[in-house]
Amino acid sequence: MKNVLEMLERSARTYGDKIAFTDERGGVAYSDFLTRCHRVGSRLIRLNARRCPVAVLMEKSVDALAAFFGVVYSGNFYVVIDSQMPDDRIRAIFGTLSPLAVVADRDNLEKAGRVFPDGPVVPYDEAAVYPLDGTGLTEIRRDSIDTDPLYALFTSGSTGTPKGAVLCHRNVLAYIEWVIETFGFDEQTRFGNQTPFYFSMSVLDIYATLWSGGTLHILPKSLFTFPVPLLEYLNSHEVNTLYWVPSALSIVANWKALDVLPVPTLKTVLFAGEVMPVRQLNYWRDKLPDARFANLYGPTEVTDICACYVVDRPFSDDESLPIGYPCNNCGILLLRPDGTPAPPGEEGEICVRGSFLAMGYYGEPAKTAEAFVQNPLNPRYPERIYRTGDLAKVNERGELVYLSRKDFQIKHRGYRIELGEIEAAAASLEGMETSVCVYDDEKSRIVLIYQGRSLDDKTVRESLKRKLPAYMCPDRLIRVEQMPHNRNGKIDRAYLKNNYTALNKKQEDVV
Secondary structure (H helix, E strand, C coil): CCCCHHHHHHHHHHCCCCEEEEECCEEEEHHHHHHHHHHHHHHHHCCCCCCCEEEEECCCCHHHHHHHHHHHHCCCEEEEECCCCCHHHHHHHHHHHCCCEEEECHHHHHHHHHHCCCCCEEEHHHHCCCCCCHHHHHHHHHCCCCCCEEEEEEECCCCCCCEEEEEEHHHHHHHHHHHHHHHCCCCCCEEEECCCCCCCCHHHHHHHHHHHCCEEEECCHHHHHCHHHHHHHHHHCCCCEEEECHHHHHHHHHCCHHHHCCCCCCCEEEECCCCCCHHHHHHHHHHCCCCEEEEEECCHHHCCCCEEEECCCCCCCCCCCCCEEECCCEEEEEECCCCCECCCCCCEEEEEEECCCCCEECCCHHHHHHHEEECCCCCCCCCEEEEEEEEEEECCCCCEEEEEECCCEEEECCEEEEHHHHHHHHHCCCCCCEEEEEEECCCCEEEEEEECCCCCHHHHHHHHHCCCCHHHCCCEEEECCCCCECCCCCECHHHHHHHHHHCCCCCEECC
16 A cells, blocks of 8 residues: 555445444445545645645544545645634644645634635535546546655644644554554454544544444543443444543543443553553453553654553552553664663663654754654664654563653643643733743643733633643643742742742642
């Protein structure tokens, strides 16, 4: 294969009448889904461009998936935009992206017009019934190659500006080949999708479904507030495979919901995006003794995952899970700051090489050059590696063990977040003098410490809600009269991180 559309077309030929995807409004068979994608692609061919970004601003749905692949059929690549994202952040993304067009559903047409006033905005409802252009679709496919871009996902940036990792067809094909080889997904696999489509974890759900001819059920977000209805949904749809962030799995465990309603169909439970607490994992393993559990690790810049640990032994509640071993066809180096290999037991930065590596950041050559660098262990020919900024070590079993971030980037509620982006949003507020964002690892909360005599917590909180996604909004706000500084004249971040609870008696929790 050289194009992911071959996966869709193969499954449509083999399983044409089988349900491919479902959402709250119902399901769609492979053959009907393929036709829908063809129609969207035919409409977008009229844009007369190739290998350009097309933003998709739609609610999470089967229609959104059809829009993604319609963009690909047009010879371009899709960029998933969170429909709940504040307008200012979308404009910041579009400032870098300069999309060729925005595809929007009915609920987001007005928003699309606000954030992309110069257009064009393509209504999805119009595109989904557009006449087929078989000749145009064939010509585009004839000219395609496996390094053509497939999608871009925008992640948080340390300067306050999101950066878009661009992935090509080869990246996803290599990754999904490993997924299928490792977990054996087939036409009987029924995924229960939890992660948003703008999150790289969704790549496994979507493309493993297409490769295997399985079925993907898009779980309603509201179900994750009430665990028992969530489990009822899994049972009614006979879901047998989950790939969730640990926070979602922990909701079920903390409520002990499997005591009330078992889910006997579950056979595979995968998790990634943040550290999985072993106490909650042990609950799941106790209730599903015959299921397979695996801890997956990787950033967006390596498609999704570069290391995997299939849980093969018991762990006590106070132990940490390893992230295991490199995926097949994916190399991991642990490097010291001087670029030399870290020996077993010593921490090093996780650096990744191989076909999973993204092409770089869209429109950001300097950021690309900083993160995607020449392999320091190979001076003989060009070989790029990606520096993740994550620290790990190899334990006595030869397994990789994740330790921490080496910079201000954190993982919170399953999302990678740059604290600098939160600071940048805070700095833009009228009356803000200075601010520092720290992360309380023990309590898993984002804390914004700010200095601004004309500001109060309520004003800051409400203003940040208009600038940041909900998962990036601080969990605690602390106003100070004067920031502490170190001997170099810089704000003493280490002091703030370790002593923020003593700075202000008010310490109002954000609701």
